[in-house]
Amino acid sequence: MKIAAPLGIVLLLALGAWIGADALGLRLLFGTIVPYAAIVLFVVGFIVRVVRWGKSAVPFRIPTTCGQQKSLSWIKQAKTDNPSGYGGVIGRMLLEVLFFRSLFRNNKVEKRADQLAVGSAKWLWLGALAFHWSMLVIVLRHFRLFLDPVPMWVQVIEGADSAFQIGVPILYITDLLVVAALTFLFLRRVVVPRLRYISLSVDFFPLFLLLGVVLSGIAMRYVFRVDVTAVKELTMGLVTFSPAAQAPAEPILYVHLFLVSVLLAYFPWSKLMHAGGVFFSPTRNMANDSRAKRHVNPWNYGVKVHSYAEYEEEFGEKMRKVGLPLDSE
Numbered sequence: 001m002k003i004a005a006p007l008g009i010v011l012l013l014a015l016g017a018w019i020g021a022d023a024l025g026l027r028l029l030f031g032t033i034v035p036y037a038a039i040v041l042f043v044v045g046f047i048v049r050v051v052r053w054g055k056s057a058v059p060f061r062i063p064t065t066c067g068q069q070k071s072l073s074w075i076k077q078a079k080t081d082n083p084s085g086y087g088g089v090i091g092r093m094l095l096e097v098l099f100f101r102s103l104f105r106n107n108k109v110e111k112r113a114d115q116l117a118v119g120s121a122k123w124l125w126l127g128a129l130a131f132h133w134s135m136l137v138i139v140l141r142h143f144r145l146f147l148d149p150v151p152m153w154v155q156v157i158e159g160a161d162s163a164f165q166i167g168v169p170i171l172y173i174t175d176l177l178v179v180a181a182l183t184f185l186f187l188r189r190v191v192v193p194r195l196r197y198i199s200l201s202v203d204f205f206p207l208f209l210l211l212g213v214v215l216s217g218i219a220m221r222y223v224f225r226v227d228v229t230a231v232k233e234l235t236m237g238l239v240t241f242s243p244a245a246q247a248p249a250e251p252i253l254y255v256h257l258f259l260v261s262v263l264l265a266y267f268p269w270s271k272l273m274h275a276g277g278v279f280f281s282p283t284r285n286m287a288n289d290s291r292a293k294r295h296v297n298p299w300n301y302g303v304k305v306h307s308y309a310e311y312e313e314e315f316g317e318k319m320r321k322v323g324l325p326l327d328s329e
Contacts (some may be wrong), residue, residue: 006205010212013262016257021254027247030254037240038261045268046276053280059297061290064283066105069291083287094285100125100132124188127239131181134174137161138217141172142182145235175218182211206272214255226250 067078079088080095095101095275108121140157144150162170186207189199220226230248237244267273280284312319312328319326 002199002201003204006201007208009205010208010259014212014216014259017255018251022251026252028191030258031234031247032238032243034258034261035269038264042264042267045265046273049268050276050280053277056234056280057299058282058286059299060282061286061288061295062282063286063288064102065288069288071291084286084289084292089285089287093279096284100129103128127181127184127188130177131185133179134178137174138172138178141174144147145232146239148232148236169221169288175214175221178214179211179218182207182214186211202271206266206270209259209266213256213259213263216252216259220250220252224250224252226253232264 021030044147044153044255063083065082067081068075069082070077070084080092080101083089083092092101103125104123106125109116137157140154141161143154144158147154161172161174163170164173179325186204189195189203189207227250230244230246231253233244233246234248234253308327312326316326316328
């Protein structure tokens with residue numbers, strides 16, 4: 001059920017958008033009202049989560065360290081794995097955000113012949129890197145639908161993504177990579193017994209929702225062949241707050257747009273919000289300078305202390321009866 005339920009929800013969302021736009025003629029709802037509502041929910045939710053994280057108390061220096069701390073001058077420091085200043089922290093964050101360095105260094109532990117074996121685990125890093133970079137390129141490519149004229153940097157990205165041109169319309173490399181990466185991330189949760197045991201419906205739902213967004217976009221480009229001019233009129237109308245009078249007729253467009261809207265509304269309240277949360281992680285955004293500076297918890301308050309001398313004065317007679325030594329004697 002933890003796989004079937006989220007898959008069924010995504011299929012029902014897609015079917016509802018198709019029927020609503022095609023049979024019921026609710027193109028204004030799925031093409032204008034729902035996208036606007038989704039953007040508002042995304043922005044408000046993102047701000048709320050960020051403000052909550054910003055208000056969270058972080059009284060201690062707790063950076064994750066994987067190398068030599070700054071010490072004596074003749075001992076080489078691991079400046080990115082154990083940064084002592086904020087320059088190293090920035091470098092570490094860039095490596096983490098852009099290249100998932102901690103995931104690259106991840107190892108797997110297995111039991112082999114009554115022994116524990118530690119080995120490399122790079123497939124997860126490769127799949128995650130392929131997915132995130134592909135999604136970034138796809139999002140940047142879509143700016144051609146929201147900007148007029150289309151900026152040069154969008155054209156450069158689009159040309160690089162279609163370097164291996166196959167047929168018409170052009171086959172984008174990221175379309176293949178993102179489907180392969182999402183399929184790998186799904187199969188990993190199903191095939192690996194330990195991951196299958198700890199995975200919940202909330203882990204599968206984003207995967208199916210992202211797959212729905214990607215596959216509906218691919219189908220819209222290579223199967224149903226929607227009118228690109230009408231699509232751009234719709235998107236430009238959304239950007240300029242002047243919805244197009246003539247909405248496109250292809251229902252697959254509204255399926256894709258509705259699934260994207262659901263993803264935007266769901267994003268801030270899900271595990272996908274790690275995209276913003278990584279910058280607020282105290283294990284990543286702090287310098288490890290506890291030896292050089294004394295960090296006092298600013299939220300500490302005065303505590304009444306019961307000293308040992310006072311303890312002996314209060315319980316000295318009982319301690320003497322059981323033979324315990326007393327400092328006062």
